[in-house]
Amino acid sequence: MNANLPPGPIIVFDAECVLCSANAQFVLRHDHARRFRLASMQGEVGAALYRRFGIDPTNPESMIIVDGDRLLRDSDAVLTIYRGLGWPWKALDVLRLVPRFLRDPAYRLIARNRYRIFGRHDACWVPSPDHADRVL
Known part of the structure; x- marks a missing residue:
């Protein structure tokens, strides 16, 4: 599977979650270095990455970032995204x-209740053609 993946960090997110999709769109808009790729957990690549790290893609407790053999999850994943976006977003790394x-339980509380708090799309979010090459 690794041979077909582009180099660099891949953010695996829930494309049905309103908050998660909004965050994915935020990353695409602000990642001027085009560092991150995105894969939805509902898609083949995202589900395979979850399974690779022993996470059930139908009921994940966290979004993840996969960079080669390295896995980041929970609040570390979120903070890594903002650090990778550069200024002014990397200032959030102070968290x-x-x-x-303390950070991870707060993250997991929001993640467990994401549909109830933020809502759920009826269909997965689809990127614009401008960003299609960055979504796996």
Whole structure:
């Protein structure tokens, strides 16, 4: 599977979740270096990446970033995204000063309740043609 994937970090997200899709669109708009690729957990690539790391793609507890054999999840994944977007977004990296044992439960509470809080799309979000090459 790795041989067919582009180099660089891949954000695997829930394309049915309103918040997750909005975040994916935010990344595409602000990632001027085109560093990140995106894959929905509902798609073949995203589901395979979840399974590769022992996560059920039909009921994930976290969005993930996969960079080669490295996995980031929970609040570390979110903060890595914002750091990778450059200024001014990388200023949010200061939140790493908050211990992970405090950050991660807050992240997981929102992740578990994402549909109830933010809503759910009837169909997966589809990128514009301008960004189609960045969504796997």
